[in-house]
Amino acid sequence: MKRAASGLVVAAVLLLAGCSGGGGGDRTTTAPPPSPSTASAAPAYLRVTTAAGGPLLLIDTTGGTTRITSRLGGASVTITGADGRYTEGGRVVAVVKPSADGVKMKDTAGRTLWRAKLAGGKVRIRRGESDTRYEFRHEADGRIKVKQGQTEVGDVRPLEQGAKVETAAGATVARSGTAPSTGLAVLLCLEVPPDLRAVLAAALASRL
Numbered sequence: 102m103k104r105a106a107s108g109l110v111v112a113a114v115l116l117l118a119g120c121s122g123g124g125g126g127d128r129t130t131t132a133p134p135p136s137p138s139t140a141s142a143a144p145a146y147l148r149v150t151t152a153a154g155g156p157l158l159l160i161d162t163t164g165g166t167t168r169i170t171s172r173l174g175g176a177s178v179t180i181t182g183a184d185g186r187y188t189e190g191g192r193v194v195a196v197v198k199p200s201a202d203g204v205k206m207k208d209t210a211g212r213t214l215w216r217a218k219l220a221g222g223k224v225r226i227r228r229g230e231s232d233t234r235y236e237f238r239h240e241a242d243g244r245i246k247v248k249q250g251q252t253e254v255g256d257v258r259p260l261e262q263g264a265k266v267e268t269a270a271g272a273t274v275a276r277s278g279t280a281p282s283t284g285l286a287v288l289l290c291l292e293v294p295p296d297l298r299a300v301l302a303a304a305l306a307s308r309l
């Protein structure tokens with residue numbers, strides 16, 4: 102009786118070993134789960150609304166082409182960018198040139214219109230090459246403060262879902278579902294003409 106029981110145990114062990122594919126050619130190897138892909142630091146999509154929820158700015162980059170729909174100047178305009186060249190209705194708005202410390206927006210003659218320069222942990226928005234008009238500074242609470250000289254212009258404040266752009270007086274001028282960014286901070290740079298501001302926002306969102 103004991104020998105019969107022992108025989109059954111051995112048979113069960115052999116059967117389990119066969120099911121596990123111990124030496125067979127049909128053995129299936131489980132592949133490790135794929136590692137998560139690394140997300141690009143440059144957002145391909147940025148949607149900004151007014152405080153009331155109306156459309157203000159939409160930046161959509163697909164396949165190397167950037168499409169900007171902007172109401173920063175009031176009326177809706179569509180600006181298309183490819184290879185750094187941004188046009189609207191056949192007119193060249195700006196040519197964006199990346200640099201080691203930021204981005205430059207030039208006209209078709211190569212003259213620098215505006216540039217964003219990263220220096221000392223701050224972003225400086227310059228008219229031309231050297232005339233600093235605005236400065237962005239990241240605060241410990243997650244805000245991006247925007248100053249013009251010694252005057253505070255406003256800031257980009259984090260929300261539970263996204264961010265809002267406020268003037269120094271506390272008026273909300275824009276909202277977005279994305280975290281505070283220099284692309285949003287440039288909306289407070291009112292000295293920059295609306296079309297160029299839209300292009301600069303797209304360039305900053307991609308670079309800084």
